[in-house]
Amino acid sequence: xPKNEISLCDVEHAVEVIARVAIENExxxxxxxxxxxxxxxxxxxxxxxxxxxxxxxxxxxxxxxxFLTRLGMIFFATVGGTSGPVxxxxxxxxxxxxxxKSSLTLTxxxxxxxxxxxxxMILGGASPAMRALLTDxxxxxxxxxxxxxxxxxxxxxxxxxxxxAAMPPAxxxxxxxxx
Numbered sequence: 720x721p722k723n724e725i726s727l728c729d730v731e732h733a734v735e736v737i738a739r740v741a742i743e744n745e746x747x748x749x750x751x752x753x754x755x756x757x758x759x760x761x762x763x764x765x766x767x768x769x770x771x772x773x774x775x776x777x778x779x780x781x782x783x784x785x786f787l788t789r790l791g792m793i794f795f796a797t798v799g800g801t802s803g804p805v806x807x808x809x810x811x812x813x814x815x816x817x818x819x820k821s822s823l824t825l826t827x828x829x830x831x832x833x834x835x836x837x838x839x840m841i842l843g844g845a846s847p848a849m850r851a852l853l854t855d856x857x858x859x860x861x862x863x864x865x866x867x868x869x870x871x872x873x874x875x876x877x878x879x880x881x882x883x884a885a886m887p888p889a890x891x892x893x894x895x896x897x898x
Contacts, residue, residue, distance in 0.1 A: 725827075738768035738772050749761035766798050767802065770797040782819050784820060787813050787817055788811050791813075795811075804842055815834060
């Protein structure tokens with residue numbers, strides 16, 4: 720039977736997996752960032768997720784929104800530079816969308832992602848035109864996610880062709896040569 724809802728337990732598990740992957744790949748992410756940046760992305764990400772895992776058992780789980788908002792506050796408090804505010808904003812804005820929810824539908828998940836993207840754009844000072852462009856691309860996935868929960872028998876539609884048709888055209892960016 721397909722699963723149509725995401726529980727708080729599912730969200731907790733997803734956060735734990737993301738945290739483990741971020742921590743295990745700290746050096747790799749730093750190396751990638753070092754190609755064009757200051758090589759600190761992996762360290763910032765690992766620091767934030769280590770802090771989350773350090774407080775994981777004590778984080779309020781009264782609902783999914785409260786849980787995600789607290790994750791964002793931990794990122795804000797422990798990670799500087801760009802990553803702390805960006806990841807903190809993403810978690811807080813997703814948490815705002817999930818306020819009082821004990822489970823999520825795919826539509827809820829899409830709304831959370833869109834709200835997180837909007838918050839990051841505002842934080843970064845994106846121009847109204849850039850916000851519109853990014854929001855349109857981010858929200859292009861929302862109709863597909865909504866349609867996955869709208870079949871007559873309640874089962875999700877998981878057609879790759881249907882999802883692919885709703886995706887925006889891929890942007891092809893040629894690789895940059897390292898100096």
